[in-house]
Amino acid sequence: MNTPAPTSGRTSRFVTTQALLALDARHPLAAKSLIDAQDMHRTVMSGFPGWVDDGSPDARAQMGVLSTWTIDLRQAQLSLVVQSSVPSDWGRLPRQALAEEPRILTVDRAFRIGDRVDFRTVVNPVRSRPPAPGSPPRTRGTRVAHTRPEHVKAWFVRRLQPAGEPAVAPDGVPRIGADADPERLAFRMLPKVSSTAPHKGLRIARAEIKGTLTVTDPAVFVAALTRGIGHARAYSCGLVLVR
Incomplete structure (x- = not known):
């Protein structure tokens, strides 16, 4: 397991x-x-x-x-x-x-504190746009995809975890148990993937991130490797491969 x-x-x-x-x-x-x-x-x-079981919603x-x-x-x-x-x-x-x-x-x-690993991941970089003023209570925000490498960079940097920092950022974003020099990371936008009926309208933005990570919180890092990061994990996003 x-x-x-x-x-x-x-x-x-x-x-x-x-x-x-x-x-x-x-x-x-x-x-x-x-x-x-x-x-x-x-x-x-x-x-x-x-x-x-067949049909299990969280299989x-x-x-x-x-x-x-x-x-x-x-x-x-x-x-x-x-x-x-x-x-x-x-x-x-x-x-x-x-x-x-x-x-x-x-x-x-x-994995130990201080370990350095090369990594590659394909992510679905999105931000949440708040509901319009006057929306009914409990109305969810809208996910908006980042489409430029510099925005993906900012998305990923928010998830880095410098040594001594908690596993969850002050704004509630879960971190990955590792840090990196953002200037040494490579970001590349990938073609979107989509689906027809019955998932009409499904369009998933994707970006590839490569570089080197330094482990700062081994338990959190292993959790990120195990569970993936970001959204669209059912659609081949979020897996972090390391070597």
Whole structure:
């Protein structure tokens, strides 16, 4: 299970499983997954039959499923990384869709204060726009996507956790248990993903962030690796990959 183990506060252990999938982007399953975010979600979740009741509204969260993908258009290959707290089974994927046999990795790693790790993540960077004046009580704000790298930078910096700072920022934003030099991070806007009916109107902004993190709070850092960061985690955002 990828639940943080008890720690002394200076060390925390991260245990999870990751599946590395290479799909032929010309196969209909991969092609539909690229075109429709909900189809990508179904492809990811197809690797976990039987672990939770059918139709469970929080199946992904129960199994700790996070994912991220990249596409090589020249090679027509879709590379998909799927992380989970339970073992995955990709026997339901059509063999013709696989460019290579799936590889399953078990990750078991301890993180300590001061550890430096290279990372990559694809996030859904959004801010909340308050309800219009005069809106009914309890009206929710509207999520608005950041569309410029400098705004994504500010979004991510708010989640960094300098040494000695609490796990939650003063404005309520959860931090990630690690710090970084913002000027040494790389930010790149990625194409939006969307879905048709029954999810008409679903459009997810995405940005890639790369760089080096210094662990400042191991337990919080492991929680961020386990649960992901930001919104749209059901749609291949929020997984933080480290090495």
